[in-house]
Amino acid sequence: MATVAAVATFPDEAGAWLDYLARVTRWTVGARCAAAQVVAVGRFDATTDTLGAAEIIAGQAVGGSIGLVLPRPAGAGAPTRFPLPADGDRTLAFLAQRAELQRWRPLDAPGALVPEWATENLDSDVGVARWFAGLPTDPPERAQALATAVRDAGAAERPSAVRAIGDEGLDSAADALQEAAAEDTTKPDVATLAAVALWLLGRRPAAIEEFEAIVRRVGDAEFRSFWQVQRTLDSESPVTLYGPDPDGWSHS
């Protein structure tokens, strides 16, 4: 099958940008951990649809071999929400529910299954999943741990930490977001996510202010290019923008 990647459109306005980015950056490794009942890593066996020699990173499941319930495309290949691993692929799996005895259904999210070839660094993703699974669950302690991670953690953990503060409404960690949004770097991912998290916390004027400052620092065209967003060729006002939609066409 050949497909065309889904896009979402939105007007070139700060609030619309933040809504769009809140959606397309939703599924960090941490967010997938938070949504999954079981997180495991192992080697995929296509004959039995199982993760063999699986390490259980989070949740309650019997290790060793985890059965998966996977889509069976009728052709090459019906669209799926996540890439299907090939036989022998080492795979990080975020599993939503037990579909039947000893078999689990992947989360209904992009990145529910992460074969080695589908990510820049699977070991890094596994490390983030382990770190996230080990965070405190008590809200004040969790907010403190996430704020610390936003300030001091590595590049792999920071997006998950930033996003979790916004998703979980941990307002006491907002100062850390404000600092991250003001970072002057050439790669605006963490700063943008911090502005998005402020937006999700309901601190909308601050989020818009930080967002517009980021765009000014990076440059309008460069910022759009970083997020793979394009301008329509026509002279509408406001200009319609369009960018990748990881949720696929049904969500556009």
Place this chain on the structure above:
Amino acid sequence: MRQTPDRFVDRSAAEISHRTASPAQARPTESALLRLQGQAGNRAVASLVQRLGSPGVGASRAVGAECFVDLPSGLAQGLAPPGEEEAALATLSPSAAPAAAHRLADAAPVSWAALNAVDRDDGASAIPGPSIATLAAIQAAAGGGTGIVGWTSFPLGTAKAPQFDMGSVSSAPGGMGPPSWSSTPTWRQHYYEGDSVCMYLDAGRHPTTLTEGGKAVFFQVSAAISTRDGQAEAEHSNDIKQARDISIKEAETVLTDHIIGKPFPAAGTKAEAEQHVLDRITAKLTNAGLGNDQTKWAAIYEALYRKTLQRDNKGWHTFSLGARTTNAAGEVTYALANGTTSINTTASNTLIVY
């Protein structure tokens, strides 16, 4: 041209049977057309009819999803009782219907000699090459899917692995001594690669099921993107053929050349006699991963052709939406761009392997 619906080749009713004017006279035949149908499928017959054009000999026509091939008296000499005309009807399976519309619309007359001369591996394949189609036709064949711009279906439910009976018999020589077992395998079923459709997007401006702000959205496809789309679907088609070649077709070849009707050493038990057969299959295989268990061959074929999904999963067949424009009516048009496609970089025989 005559239509003789009561004279037809019906794969669903029997393996390879032939019916003449009187059903009571039905008998096996070795005709090339029937052999082609049995080995490569109904769609191969239809494809052949379209591909070979010999004006003035015989006649054919497309009727819905069926293709009639009438053969004049004389050309079918030796295949039917004297004075009877032969007719063959290739009935397409429902799963092949979308492609049939492309393949049968221009069915052409064909000579019996041409049918006899055809090599079944020379393009007369049930797994087709890509056909050009509209976006609506492609997405209908795929069962829906807004982002689908090319489609190759799997031969689910129609493929068959070759099957044989061991033909094991015992004999006790003169009532003295232990019984001796021997096997002389016979055919139970020939392989059939199954029906598939393979479609790619025509160049032009295609309406989609999308809307933006209540306005219709179109995909603009250039000739270059259309060609690339066709190449992508051809990769899937070739992958399925590669899977066929190293599984069910290899099994058929081994059975034909080394097993069916061949003598095997006698043994003291039935199991030992049949082990001789299985050992010879193992010894003659090119791909050891196929194994000698005929109950697993169909599943192995499917597991192999499903490896073609890697091309989709890895984004090798994923186009992107490039320039977006609107017209005075507010309709939105996106031009398809190459996206993350990577085509003609990984050959079927490196992707579809054990």
